[in-house]
Amino acid sequence: MTKGPIQPILYPMEGAAGKTGDWRTFYPVVNPDLCIKCNICWKYCPDHAISPADREKDEVISYDYNYCKGCGICAEECPKDAITMVPQGE
Template sequence: MESKIKFDLITPISYPGEGSAGATGSWRVFKPIIDREKCRKCLLCWLYCPEAAIRVSEENYPEIIYEYCKGCGICANECPVKAISMVEE
């Protein structure tokens, strides 16, 4: 029997989608820049990014998604070879 009640509307359920909270890149004060010369592709920055704002390129380099990166600097802090610098916007 079909119910008239939409069960995913009576309770706060949300399905994952890219950037559902908007383009949070505008919040950034410091911008992380990856130096590919120094990067060893360990991907610790990709793992630690709390916003999933780092993607992995075809050559396995990390790439910052500046549309969503809030500039927290965790990636720069975690990078074992100091390949990420935080530059004021």
């Protein structure tokens, strides 16, 4: 079996725009019963606001709401519709 290229592991951190969480009008919530831990949402998040699911520990993804700006890309890309965008304040 050949190995693929080494991939970077990205974690939430403050970017050029600072903490972007207060831009948000919707926030994402993951349903752990639907999540298959594929980490597609983590790969697509433009703000690196998602920590990847750990299959070995049977843990689903988690969000850093300091940096999530509520764009909804993670919910769009999730193949299992496991992410719901909820209006801020609910």
